[in-house]
Amino acid sequence: xxxxxxxxxxxxxxxxxxxxxxxxxxxxxxxxxxxxxxxxxxxxxxxxxxxxxxxxxxxxxxxxxxxxxxxxxxxxxxxxxxxxxxxxxxxxxxxxxxxxxxxxxxxxxxxxxxxxxxxx
Numbered sequence: 001x002x003x004x005x006x007x008x009x010x011x012x013x014x015x016x017x018x019x020x021x022x023x024x025x026x027x028x029x030x031x032x033x034x035x036x037x038x039x040x041x042x043x044x045x046x047x048x049x050x051x052x053x054x055x056x057x058x059x060x061x062x063x064x065x066x067x068x069x070x071x072x073x074x075x076x077x078x079x080x081x082x083x084x085x086x087x088x089x090x091x092x093x094x095x096x097x098x099x100x101x102x103x104x105x106x107x108x109x110x111x112x113x114x115x116x117x118x119x120x
Contacts, residue, residue: 004076004083007063008036013089014067018103019043021051028106030115032067032094035059036074036085041067041094047101048118053077068100069093 019029019042029043033052038061042052052064056077065074065088072092074085094102101107108114 004063005085007061008085010086010088012037012039014039014091015041017041017094017098019047019051022049023103026106028101028103028111030101033064034067034088035061036063036065036088037061046115048114067093069096
């Protein structure tokens with residue numbers, strides 16, 4: 001049995017509404033993930049930069065939750081499996097009016113081709 005629950009702090013709010021590192025560098029993301037230990041918002045493994053996974057490698061914080069509207073699943077990078085977790089502090093997802101991919105005005109027109117070529 002995984003010890004993933006000790007890596008979930010339901011009282012910690014998310015760090016913001018977008019990927020911390022992408023916003024700092026003017027880059028863009030596909031989907032967002034929330035660290036359940038510190039609230040860091042990073043971009044998913046299908047994004048160009050995979051900042052959520054890099055956050056895990058840099059900090060050792062293994063559990064994330066989707067930060068997309070309508071999704072509430074948790075994932076443990078150590079086991080590469082979905083896990084269960086409690087409701088986290090609000091907000092539960094990025095704003096509904098925030099585009100996917102995002103952020104607005106930064107995503108290239110050919111974003112789908114870029115992601116397909118990167119993930120081949």
